[in-house]
Amino acid sequence: MSVLGSVVSGTDLAILIYFLVLNSFYAVLLFLSIPEIWEQTRLAEDDDFQRLMQSDALPPITMLVPAYNESATVEASVTAMLTLEYRSYEVVVVNDGSKDDTIEQLRHAFDLYEVPRIYPETIPTQPLRAVYRSRTRSRLLVLDKENGGKADSLNAAINASRFPLVIAVDADTLIEPDALLRLTRPFLLGREIAAVGGTVRDLAADTVKDGRVTDARVPHRLLPGIQVVEYLRAFLFGRLGWNRLGGNLIISGAFGLFRKEYIAAIGGYRTTSIVEDLDLVVRLHRYLRAKKVRYEMPFIPDPVAWTEVPESAKILARQRERWQRGLIAAMWEYKGMLFNPRYGRVGFLAMPFYAFGEMLAPLIEVFGYVVTVVGLSAGMVNTSFALLFVLVAWGYGMLLSIWAVVLEEVSFRRYRRFGDLFLLLLYASLENFGYRQCTVWWRLKAFVTVWKRRQVWGDMTRKGFGKEVSTP
Amino acid sequence: MTSRQFLLVVALVQGVLLGALIVLIILNRWFRLRRSARIQPRRAAADDAMRRWAAGSTPLGGVLIGLARLPASLAIDALVGWSARVPGERWRDLAAALEHQWWARLVRANGNSARWWKRLECARFLSVGAMPSDVARLTRLINDPHAAVHVAAVASLERMESTPLTLAALERLPRLAPTVQAYYAGMLRRSRPVVVQHLLKRLRRGDDPALPRFAEFAVRLAEPALRERMTALADHTDPEVRIQVARAMGSFPHRESVAALTRLAADAAWEVRAQAERSLGMIADATTLPLVRAAVRDPIWWVRLRAGLALMRFGAAGRNALLEIEVGADPEARNVAKMILGLPAQALAEFAA
Numbered sequence: 072m073s074v075l076g077s078v079v080s081g082t083d084l085a086i087l088i089y090f091l092v093l094n095s096f097y098a099v100l101l102f103l104s105i106p107e108i109w110e111q112t113r114l115a116e117d118d119d120f121q122r123l124m125q126s127d128a129l130p131p132i133t134m135l136v137p138a139y140n141e142s143a144t145v146e147a148s149v150t151a152m153l154t155l156e157y158r159s160y161e162v163v164v165v166n167d168g169s170k171d172d173t174i175e176q177l178r179h180a181f182d183l184y185e186v187p188r189i190y191p192e193t194i195p196t197q198p199l200r201a202v203y204r205s206r207t208r209s210r211l212l213v214l215d216k217e218n219g220g221k222a223d224s225l226n227a228a229i230n231a232s233r234f235p236l237v238i239a240v241d242a243d244t245l246i247e248p249d250a251l252l253r254l255t256r257p258f259l260l261g262r263e264i265a266a267v268g269g270t271v272r273d274l275a276a277d278t279v280k281d282g283r284v285t286d287a288r289v290p291h292r293l294l295p296g297i298q299v300v301e302y303l304r305a306f307l308f309g310r311l312g313w314n315r316l317g318g319n320l321i322i323s324g325a326f327g328l329f330r331k332e333y334i335a336a337i338g339g340y341r342t343t344s345i346v347e348d349l350d351l352v353v354r355l356h357r358y359l360r361a362k363k364v365r366y367e368m369p370f371i372p373d374p375v376a377w378t379e380v381p382e383s384a385k386i387l388a389r390q391r392e393r394w395q396r397g398l399i400a401a402m403w404e405y406k407g408m409l410f411n412p413r414y415g416r417v418g419f420l421a422m423p424f425y426a427f428g429e430m431l432a433p434l435i436e437v438f439g440y441v442v443t444v445v446g447l448s449a450g451m452v453n454t455s456f457a458l459l460f461v462l463v464a465w466g467y468g469m470l471l472s473i474w475a476v477v478l479e480e481v482s483f484r485r486y487r488r489f490g491d492l493f494l495l496l497l498y499a500s501l502e503n504f505g506y507r508q509c510t511v512w513w514r515l516k517a518f519v520t521v522w523k524r525r526q527v528w529g530d531m532t533r534k535g536f537g538k539e540v541s542t543p
Numbered sequence: 544m545t546s547r548q549f550l551l552v553v554a555l556v557q558g559v560l561l562g563a564l565i566v567l568i569i570l571n572r573w574f575r576l577r578r579s580a581r582i583q584p585r586r587a588a589a590d591d592a593m594r595r596w597a598a599g600s601t602p603l604g605g606v607l608i609g610l611a612r613l614p615a616s617l618a619i620d621a622l623v624g625w626s627a628r629v630p631g632e633r634w635r636d637l638a639a640a641l642e643h644q645w646w647a648r649l650v651r652a653n654g655n656s657a658r659w660w661k662r663l664e665c666a667r668f669l670s671v672g673a674m675p676s677d678v679a680r681l682t683r684l685i686n687d688p689h690a691a692v693h694v695a696a697v698a699s700l701e702r703m704e705s706t707p708l709t710l711a712a713l714e715r716l717p718r719l720a721p722t723v724q725a726y727y728a729g730m731l732r733r734s735r736p737v738v739v740q741h742l743l744k745r746l747r748r749g750d751d752p753a754l755p756r757f758a759e760f761a762v763r764l765a766e767p768a769l770r771e772r773m774t775a776l777a778d779h780t781d782p783e784v785r786i787q788v789a790r791a792m793g794s795f796p797h798r799e800s801v802a803a804l805t806r807l808a809a810d811a812a813w814e815v816r817a818q819a820e821r822s823l824g825m826i827a828d829a830t831t832l833p834l835v836r837a838a839v840r841d842p843i844w845w846v847r848l849r850a851g852l853a854l855m856r857f858g859a860a861g862r863n864a865l866l867e868i869e870v871g872a873d874p875e876a877r878n879v880a881k882m883i884l885g886l887p888a889q890a891l892a893e894f895a896a
Contacts, residue, residue, distance in 0.1 A: 087546075113660050114691055116616075117667060122623075122698060128726035187885040189894065191844045209889055233894075260690035261720035459550045466557040473564045480568050484575075492572060496565060 100312030115373040131159035133232035137224035138242040168218030181205040194339035222340035250374035265366035268322035269374035304475035310370035318421030324348030326376035346397025395517035433514040465503040472499035626671040659689040666695035717753030758787035765794040777803035793822030813843040824853025
């Protein structure tokens with residue numbers, strides 16, 4: 072009994088220390104996000120877009136759009152991409168051997184005709200079936216290729232791209248008209264940019280007209296609603312904080328601008344990785360640090376892309392499990408960067424945070440619940456103390472979520488109605504009761520899957536912008 | 544303090560913070576709505592006054608009153624927005640009248656502020672409202688360490704003709720990142736005579752580390768007066784300078800340009816060769832056709848592509864050359880010829896750009 076007692080109390084102490092260290096780090100991120108959002112808001116407000124639009128200084132950009140079974144949304148999203156407010160850009164859509172009629176939709180909507188391939192294959196990809204240009208949209212290039220996954224499609228699009236900056240955009244993502252213009256701000260500020268990320272927001276309840284979000288709303292359904300808060304927290308508070316620490320490890324695969332020469336130098340996206348955006352950014356950090364290149368990978372909050380989020384628990388579970396598997400795979404693959412002085416702040420701060428704070432968090436949380444239950448049932452842990460601890464832990468989570476809502480409110484205020492504000496606060500409060508535990512469980516399952524070495528992508532069911540759900 | 548007491552304190556602090564944040568969110572929204580309700584009519588009135596003044600139906604006084612009633616940042620936004628829509632002469636009248644406005648004096652004084660956002664406000668104002676007396680202030684702002692400030696300040700060159708200001712911007716140009724350089728170049732293009740004179744001097748300094756950047760700027764200007772100086776740099780030791788020279792020559796159809804490009808088409812650096820082929824296509828001198836045709840067999844893919852695209856600019860003779868290459872012995876050259884001959888006119892124009 073005394074052995075069990077010391078194990079339980081020792082474990083409790085270890086979990087308490089872990090909790091304190093991790094949450095202190097979150098507090099640091101929270102404080103760092105304040106000056107960062109203030110500066111970003113000021114710069115966003117002072118941009119002279121008219122002048123910029125007329126200037127030929129803006130770097131030309133290639134948009135890389137992988138499409139797999141995107142028949143429901145591809146026409147609307149590509150149309151929206153082709154009408155952005157940016158002077159010099161092209162859109163390269165890659166049909167990744169879709170099983171549905173994605174390529175037919177594209178061919179019909181944009182009057183495509185076949186052309187010869189006029190670029191070298193710098194990054195090897197699955198064989199191309201055909202290259203198309205459009206009679207109606209001169210900016211558009213469509214590649215039809217054998218199925219090889221998202222990373223392979225992005226590599227094919229990089230091969231075909233003509234411009235020095237590339238932006239990976241999911242075909243189910245709607246980009247705001249001035250988003251590209253805003254995303255290039257760090258380049259115009261003369262910074263040594265290797266990559267820059269924008270904000271991705273939840274599209275669930277918004278009004279979409281002609282491929283544009285005309286009215287941003289917070290969904291009334293719990294699952295997509297909580298994800299609005301989750302996205303706000305991840306982007307406005309987490310990544311802004313990391314800007315100041317110089318180690319953003321994630322630039323969203325749904326909306327991130329990269330310098331092509333660096334992507335080419337590291338051999339493009341890795342087709343074997345589960346979460347290709349995380350893998351790419353970690354490899355970029357590794358390459359640029361090893362080569363002693365001066366660079367930054369900032370996150371800019373005002374350029375916005377809207378994306379569909381899972382609306383059913385089943386699909387959400389698959390998505391979270393996959394993200395967690397990707398994180399585990401990346402942390403294992405690049406473990407040599409952990410606490411390695413060669414990689415500076417990325418090696419000493421970002422990697423340990425993602426390894427111990429993000430990757431191991433579900434394991435430790437579940438372990439904590441189990442030990443507490445064992446301790447309570449054996450009478451070794453005081454019930455009121457355990458409840459108080461859980462209350463504090465959940466309260467802290469709530470505080471972080473509400474802080475993200477504060478950042479949104481003082482900066483960009485996309486959700487203009489008081490009702491939406493109320494919903495945001497409600498979801499920020501409810502997140503810790505049930506939803507969080509579910510995500511912990513799904514993430515925990517990823518460890519089991521990794522253990523069994525199963526690496527499968529979950530299918531995401533698309534319903535199409537502004538349409539009813541077509542499949543359950 | 545026991546661990547229970549510690550947790551109690553933390554829970555209490557969290558509770559207070561949560562409450563405070565929720566109150567902050569609600570108050571922030573409420574204040575913003577009130578402020579917006581107060582400002583919006585003033586903004587509309589200032590816009591309306593500006594519209595009527597721009598149409599010549601009311602005097603300038605209404606505009607000045609409208610702007611003075613707005614917060615400085617919004618007044619500057621309105622000025623920047625309207626500056627592109629009002630003819631130069633009338634705009635100068637407005638800029639002169641603004642010199643005596645109290646809020647504009649305050650904004651001008653912010654040019655010396657230690658806070659970058661204040662200096663940015665000043666730079667944005669001066670970008671559309673500067674007077675000759677602002678040259679010293681603008682020169683300081685152009686040399687500002689904060690990029691947003693000097694990028695805003697350099698926009699004043701759109702409206703101001705001032706040699707010291709132009710030279711300050713031109714001297715800063717080589718030290719800037721490529722995108723900012725391109726932005727500066729766009730602004731400096733408006734002061735062409737001063738810029739060309741200064742460039743002629745700078746392009747003479749063969750050992751100047753800033754030479755590639757000045758050469759790049761010279762390419763953007765495409766100014767015939769710079770042709771001779773650029774041609775003289777065709778044998779420079781720095782490949783980056785030679786790339787710029789090869790690019791520039793395409794805009795100068797001249798016997799000496801063709802001679803320089805002929806040398807550059809055999810350069811050791813493939814980037815120089817690719818640019819030289821592109822420029823030879825732009826000039827399309829019939830005597831260089833065999834040279835361009837030979838480059839379609841270059842070991843580097845990009846040079847082959849550039850040479851193939853250049854051949855299309857030689858008219859029927861170039862097209863015939865490509866048709867011959869398409870059935871020739873060299874498989875790499877055959878592929879390039881096949882690709883280019885299959886491209887539609889629109890794609891050819893885009894690739895040739």
